[in-house]
Amino acid sequence: MDRLPGFRDFYPEPLPHPDVWSADARQYIFDCWREIARRYGFREYDGPPLEPLDLYTLKSGDEIVGQLYNFIDKGDRPVSMRPEMTPTLARMAAAHERNYKKPIKWFAVPQLFRYEKQQKGRLREHFQFNADILGEAGPSADAELLALLIDVLRIFKLTSEDFVVRLSSRNAWMEFFEKRCSDPGKSYEFFQIIDKLEREMPEESSKKLSAIGFSLNEVNDFIVAGKPTAELESIVNNLSDRGLAEFVRIDYHVIRGLAYYTGVVFEAFDKKGEFRAIAGGGRYNNLVKLISGGKVDMPALGFGMGDVVLLELLKSRGLLPAFDSGIEAFCLIEDETLRGPSLKLVQHLRESGYAVDYFFTLTKSDKQFKRAIELKARFTVKLEITAQQELVVRMKNLQTREEKIVVPPDLPGLL
Amino acid sequence: MDRLPGFRDFYPEPLPHPDVWSADARQYIFDCWREIARRYGFREYDGPPLEPLDLYTLKSGDEIVGQLYNFIDKGDRPVSMRPEMTPTLARMAAAHERNYKKPIKWFAVPQLFRYEKQQKGRLREHFQFNADILGEAGPSADAELLALLIDVLRIFKLTSEDFVVRLSSRNAWMEFFEKRCSDPGKSYEFFQIIDKLEREMPEESSKKLSAIGFSLNEVNDFIVAGKPTAELESIVNNLSDRGLAEFVRIDYHVIRGLAYYTGVVFEAFDKKGEFRAIAGGGRYNNLVKLISGGKVDMPALGFGMGDVVLLELLKSRGLLPAFDSGIEAFCLIEDETLRGPSLKLVQHLRESGYAVDYFFTLTKSDKQFKRAIELKARFTVKLEITAQQELVVRMKNLQTREEKIVVPPDLPGLL
Numbered sequence: 001m002d003r004l005p006g007f008r009d010f011y012p013e014p015l016p017h018p019d020v021w022s023a024d025a026r027q028y029i030f031d032c033w034r035e036i037a038r039r040y041g042f043r044e045y046d047g048p049p050l051e052p053l054d055l056y057t058l059k060s061g062d063e064i065v066g067q068l069y070n071f072i073d074k075g076d077r078p079v080s081m082r083p084e085m086t087p088t089l090a091r092m093a094a095a096h097e098r099n100y101k102k103p104i105k106w107f108a109v110p111q112l113f114r115y116e117k118q119q120k121g122r123l124r125e126h127f128q129f130n131a132d133i134l135g136e137a138g139p140s141a142d143a144e145l146l147a148l149l150i151d152v153l154r155i156f157k158l159t160s161e162d163f164v165v166r167l168s169s170r171n172a173w174m175e176f177f178e179k180r181c182s183d184p185g186k187s188y189e190f191f192q193i194i195d196k197l198e199r200e201m202p203e204e205s206s207k208k209l210s211a212i213g214f215s216l217n218e219v220n221d222f223i224v225a226g227k228p229t230a231e232l233e234s235i236v237n238n239l240s241d242r243g244l245a246e247f248v249r250i251d252y253h254v255i256r257g258l259a260y261y262t263g264v265v266f267e268a269f270d271k272k273g274e275f276r277a278i279a280g281g282g283r284y285n286n287l288v289k290l291i292s293g294g295k296v297d298m299p300a301l302g303f304g305m306g307d308v309v310l311l312e313l314l315k316s317r318g319l320l321p322a323f324d325s326g327i328e329a330f331c332l333i334e335d336e337t338l339r340g341p342s343l344k345l346v347q348h349l350r351e352s353g354y355a356v357d358y359f360f361t362l363t364k365s366d367k368q369f370k371r372a373i374e375l376k377a378r379f380t381v382k383l384e385i386t387a388q389q390e391l392v393v394r395m396k397n398l399q400t401r402e403e404k405i406v407v408p409p410d411l412p413g414l415l
Numbered sequence: 416m417d418r419l420p421g422f423r424d425f426y427p428e429p430l431p432h433p434d435v436w437s438a439d440a441r442q443y444i445f446d447c448w449r450e451i452a453r454r455y456g457f458r459e460y461d462g463p464p465l466e467p468l469d470l471y472t473l474k475s476g477d478e479i480v481g482q483l484y485n486f487i488d489k490g491d492r493p494v495s496m497r498p499e500m501t502p503t504l505a506r507m508a509a510a511h512e513r514n515y516k517k518p519i520k521w522f523a524v525p526q527l528f529r530y531e532k533q534q535k536g537r538l539r540e541h542f543q544f545n546a547d548i549l550g551e552a553g554p555s556a557d558a559e560l561l562a563l564l565i566d567v568l569r570i571f572k573l574t575s576e577d578f579v580v581r582l583s584s585r586n587a588w589m590e591f592f593e594k595r596c597s598d599p600g601k602s603y604e605f606f607q608i609i610d611k612l613e614r615e616m617p618e619e620s621s622k623k624l625s626a627i628g629f630s631l632n633e634v635n636d637f638i639v640a641g642k643p644t645a646e647l648e649s650i651v652n653n654l655s656d657r658g659l660a661e662f663v664r665i666d667y668h669v670i671r672g673l674a675y676y677t678g679v680v681f682e683a684f685d686k687k688g689e690f691r692a693i694a695g696g697g698r699y700n701n702l703v704k705l706i707s708g709g710k711v712d713m714p715a716l717g718f719g720m721g722d723v724v725l726l727e728l729l730k731s732r733g734l735l736p737a738f739d740s741g742i743e744a745f746c747l748i749e750d751e752t753l754r755g756p757s758l759k760l761v762q763h764l765r766e767s768g769y770a771v772d773y774f775f776t777l778t779k780s781d782k783q784f785k786r787a788i789e790l791k792a793r794f795t796v797k798l799e800i801t802a803q804q805e806l807v808v809r810m811k812n813l814q815t816r817e818e819k820i821v822v823p824p825d826l827p828g829l830l
Contacts, residue, residue, distance in 0.1 A: 001470055001506055001706060003463050004494060009507050012458035012521065016514035023459045039765040041742055041772035041790075043427035044438045048418050048540070049464060049526065050496075055416055071486040074530050079419060081465075091416055092424050099431035101786065103775060106427065111464065115489050125463070140775035151765065241755040242762040291416060327456055340656040347657040350454040350566065357456035360518060360555035371516065375456075 006124030013323040024323035026127070029156075029307055030109055033129040036152045040144070042107040042131055047088035049111060053078035055087045059260060059290065069113040069124065081113035085130040086284065086302060087291060093134050093300075094292035102135030102298075105144075123308060129279075132302030134288065139231045142264045142283065142301060143238035149268060149279055149303055150239075150247045156310070157319045163278060165268045166251035167236070170261050170282070172229050173252065176222055186212050194219065194255045223252040231264060260284045264301070270313050278313060279305035330372035331358035332382040334365050341391060342383050349381070373398065421530075421539030428738040439738035441542070444571075444722055445524055448544040451567045455559070457522040457546055462503035464526060468493035470502045474675055474705065484528040484539065496528035500545040501675075501699065501717060502706060508549050508715075509707035517550030517713075520559075538723060544694075547717030549703065554646045557679045557698065557716060558653035564683060564694055564718055565654075565662045571725070572734045578693060580683045581666035582651070585676050585697070587644050588667065591637055601627050609634065609670045638667040646679060675699045679716070685728050693728060694720035745787035746773035747797040749780050756806060757798050764796070788813065 003009060010023035037044070053070050070080035082088060085108055093104060108130045115124055131148055133141045146165060153163055173194065177187050193208045197219070206216040228236065228250045239245050248266075256265040265282030269275075281303025289297040314320045329349055333342045342358065349356045357375060359368055372380050380396045384405075393406045418424060425438035452459070468485050485495035497503060500523055508519060523545045530539055546563055548556045561580060568578055588609065592602055608623045612634070621631040643651065643665050654660050663681075671680040680697030684690075696718025704712040729735045744764055748757045757773065764771045772790060774783055787795050795811045799820075808821045 001467065001473070001708070003506070004465055004467060004488075004492065005490075007463035007465065009463070009503075009510075010459075010461040011507065011511060012460055012515075014514070016511040020511070023461055026461070027459060038741055039768065039770050041740065041770055043740065044425075044442060045427055046425040046438055046441070048422035048424070050419055050422065050528075052416065052419060058416070069488070071488065073419075073484070073486065074532060075420075077419065088424075091418070092426065095424075096426060096431040096435070099429070100427075101789070117489060136775050138776055144775060147762070238758065241758040243759060244762070293416070325456065325458065326453055343653065343656040344658060347562070347659070353454065355454050355456055360551050360559060361553055374516070 004124075006122065008123065008125065022323065025311060025320055026307065028321065028323070029310060030127075032155045033107075033109060033152060033305075036148065036155050037107040037129075037131060039151070040105065040131075040148045042105045042148070044108060045089070045092060045106050046108050046110065047082075047085070047092055049082055049113075050079050051082055051088060053080045055091065055291070056080055056083060059087055059287065060258070067114050067116050069115040082110060083112055083114050085110045085112065085128065085304065086132070086287065089130070089132055089302070090288045090291040090300070093298065094288050094296040097296045097298065103141060104134040104298075105132075106134075107131040127307040129305045130302060132300060134298045134300040137285070137299040139234040139264070140238060141299075142231075143235045143242075145281070145301055145303065146235065146239060146248065146266065147242055147244055149266075149281075149305070150244050152305065153268065153278065156314055158313070158317070160246045161271065162313075162317060163247070163268055163270055165248045165266055166254045167232055167248050167264065167266045168250070168252050168254035169229050169232055169264050170255065171231065171263055172227075173255055180218075181213055188259055190214065191255050192257065194253075195257045197223075198253055226250045226252055235264065254280075256280060256282055260287050260290075262286055266303070268305075274316065275309050275313055278309050279303050325357070325375040325377075326355050327357045327372075327375040327377045328354045329356045329379045329381050330368075330375060330377040331356060332365070332368050332372070332380050333358060333363075334368070334382065336362055338383045338385075345381065345383060345393065419539075421537065423538065423540065437738065440726060440735055441722065443736065443738070444725060445542075447570045448522075448524060448567060448720075451563065451570050452522040452544075452546060454566070455520065455546075455563045457520045457563070459523060460504070460507060460521050461523050461525065462497070462500070462507055464497055464528075465494050466497055466503060468495045470506065470706070471495055471498060474502055474702065475673070482529050482531050484530040497525060498527055498529050500525045500527065500543065500719065501547070501702065504545070504547055504717070505703045505706040505715070508713065509703050509711040512711045512713065518556060519549040519713075520547075521549070522546040542722040544720045545717060547715060549713045549715040552700070552714040554649040554679070555653060556714075557646075558650045558657075560696070560716055560718065561650065561654060561663065561681065562657055562659055564681075564696075564720070565659050567720065568683065568693065571729055573728070573732070575661045576686065577728075577732060578662070578683055578685055580663045580681055581669045582647055582663050582679065582681045583665070583667050583669035584644050584647055584679050585670065586646065586678055587642075588670055595633075596628055603674055605629065606670050607672065609668075610672045612638075613668055641665045641667055650679065671695060671697055675702050675705075677701055681718070683720075689731065690724050690728055693724050694718050740772070740790040740792075741770050742772045742787075742790040742792045743769045744771045744794045744796050745783075745790060745792040746771060747780070747783050747787070747795050748773060748778075749783070749797065751777055753798045753800075760796065760798060760808065 008021045010021045010026050013022055013024045015022055056064055068080045068083055073079045111125055111127050113125045133145055177190055197205055209216050239248055254265055254267050261282040262285040263283030267280040268278040283301040285299040288300055331342055331346050333339055346356050346358055382394045384392055384394050386392055396403045423436045425436045425441050428437055428439045430437055471479055483495045483498055488494045526540055526542050528540045548560055592605055612620055624631050654663055669680055669682050676697040677700040678698030682695040683693040698716040700714040703715055746757055746761050748754055761771050761773055797809045799807055799809050801807055811818045
């Protein structure tokens with residue numbers, strides 16, 4: 001029996017082969033995400049992995065359903081496994097908005113799902129770091145969020161050699177659009193064409209643009225000029241104050257596909273251009289109002305960073321740490337009459353906070369020692385009886401091979 | 416728009432009201448689970464939250480489907496959101512069994528799902544700590560797993576006054592059964608009756624037992640005698656060696672409902688009897704073989720501990736810590752011309768590992784200070800310009816109200 005296509009198992013290291021997903025690498029990524037969120041004062045939240053289908057169609061229209069992992073549940077409710085976190089966040093924040101001081105700075109580490117029939121072999125789930133700020137309309141919030149994004153990547157030891165955050169503005173593009181077209185109904189189509197500009201043949205983009213009254217030349221000129229809006233300038237200055245200017249670049253190629261963005265938008269890319277976007281986000285000032293049925297109106301912005309591209313990037317740059325068992329002491333039990341006191345020693349060490357392992361049953365000495373080495377234990381510990389019939393612990397540092405004898409009263413500070 | 420019935424949102428503290436689920440309490444519970452698993456040398460794994468329906472019906476028969484959150488996916492596959500972790504574990508361990516040294520000691524923190532139509536208002540998801548040992552048939556593995564269970568409860572500051580692990584044995588019950596009944600087909604029904612003994616009226620149990628040729632009296636006598644098997648004795652002695660004997664008790668009332676248990680079974684209960692079982696588990700030596708279609712045969716045992724009962728118990732015993740923002744320094748920006756350097760200070764402190772917050776925009780001094788207090792920040796930091804035009808940091812310890820001036824070169828060790 002096998003797992004479902006597009007889903008992953010996560011195994012402890014050492015992995016059976018390199019294509020198996022590592023639970024240790026996943027936890028390392030989650031820990032780093034949480035650590036930077038903590039330093040920035042972002043608080044964790046979570047919602048259900050399953051939500052009413054309406055939560056997604058309300059925002060994105062019915063065409064989104066083709067990509068959702070949706071179904072009818074046993075209570076005849078149209079439901080969907082969550083494809084993204086932002087609608088859940090908007091729902092939750094709106095429900096208890098009065099309880100939280102503004103700006104609200106929240107993060108989550110949800111598993112997200114999608115179901116695209118044609119995409120054979122592609123993943124149908126991934127994990128994402130989601131960070132959002134609600135209740136602050138000014139660019140200082142955008143700068144804080146971007147600084148967080150930059151520092152999240154930097155905690156993995158990625159540098160400005162490795163990645164850049166490309167900053168853009170829906171406002172700038174909207175101004176461009178409105179100067180040339182008086183039909184706001186065409187703006188979504190226009191944004192979709194811009195979003196695909198770098199991936200499509202110029203002839204194709206040119207044809208599509210012409211069809212709605214734009215020329216590829218003026219679009220390209222606008223991108224090349226890359227004239228920052230006052231808002232973008234303020235954000236870049238703010239990041240510059242923090243010493244983070246080298247990590248961002250104004251780039252109007254970025255516009256983000258989703259319909260709901262309203263202001264600054266951005267994407268983080270690896271500089272070699274080997275991977276899809278590492279992270280992406282922007283302002284969505286109207287979403288909370290939409291989701292809450294008009295009850296709560298809060299400006300908002302956020303980004304998402306998936307675990308899959310990030311892991312690929314870290315692997316390719318050799319930035320994943322080595323993961324081992326984490327065992328600090330391996331207890332050698334060579335004399336079965338000492339198993340009882342040895343278990344007591346194991347218990348004592350664990351209660352003192354150490355990670356300890358041992359063999360459950362009578363095992364040859366050399367096999368025990370070999371296991372300690374394989375587990376990369378820092379120490380072996382072994383009970384011995386002295387000539388004076390005293391029970392003592394022989395400790396061996398497996399790096400230095402240094403040995404020492406410890407008497408039980410000194411155990412608390414043993415390692 | 417509301418979430419689906421039976422699902423939970425998790426909010427950061429302070430909570431809007433006591434019935435809202437706390438993301439901070441959840442993370443605290445997860446952290447404690449992981450910490451004890453680490454000390455015991457258990458390694459984390461995870462599988463998909465969605466599995467083929469067969470994975471569960473294979474083990475538990477078709478009657479289980481009534482309780483599952485199952486559906487037909489877009490690829491016409493019968494699938495189910497996972498109701499428990501053990502089948503996934505058995506599938507995963509069997510798939511890469513040769514890669515891992517025995518005994519395999521693994522844990523997971525999955526979210527699990529069920530759908531019972533009649534249970535209005537009851538949760539349809541919860542999180543569970545799952546710990547399992549594979550590849551060791553002897554009672555020393557059972558003892559290790561029980562010690563882990565006990566220490567998981569103890570890390571939450573629960574004591575032997577608060578809980579007890581009731582130990583029992585399917586083997587002992589099987590022997591009892593076989594002495595009195597020659598039809599093995601009735602054993603499952605018999606176990607079901609024993610499992611409900613404490614919850615049903617004696618008349619009801621007596622009637623059911625008589626129907627398959629047993630008397631309630633002899634069943635009760637067997638339970639009251641509570642004669643430990645050699646295996647149970649060995650486990651209790653092992654736990655006694657560790658100093659953990661006071662946390663366990665032989666109690667043949669426990670038998671566990673699931674069909675697949677084969678040996679020792681156990682459940683942890685609060686001693687006041689206010690809650691459902693805190694945790695439960697046992698040996699399931701045949702499951703890996705069943706799930707792997709006979710390819711891999713490994714003895715195994717494990718337990719699960721849910722987050723809901725545990726949280727209720729910790730709350731009722733006053734053992735949940737207070738959760739706050741975790742902010743260590745709040746940066747006061749009272750002079751807007753110093754916002755740039757203040758952002759640099761914030762960045763510097765965050766890069767040094769501190770959790771730092773500040774107001775994004777011009778805010779009255781007293782409101783800033785009030786926010787620092789609300790967030791329970793340890794310190795406020797504020798840039799000032801001295802008479803010598805030097806930029807210095809004024810730090811205030813919010814507990815002692817002690818102030819000091821720090822010059823920027825000394826910032827690394829600031830807090």
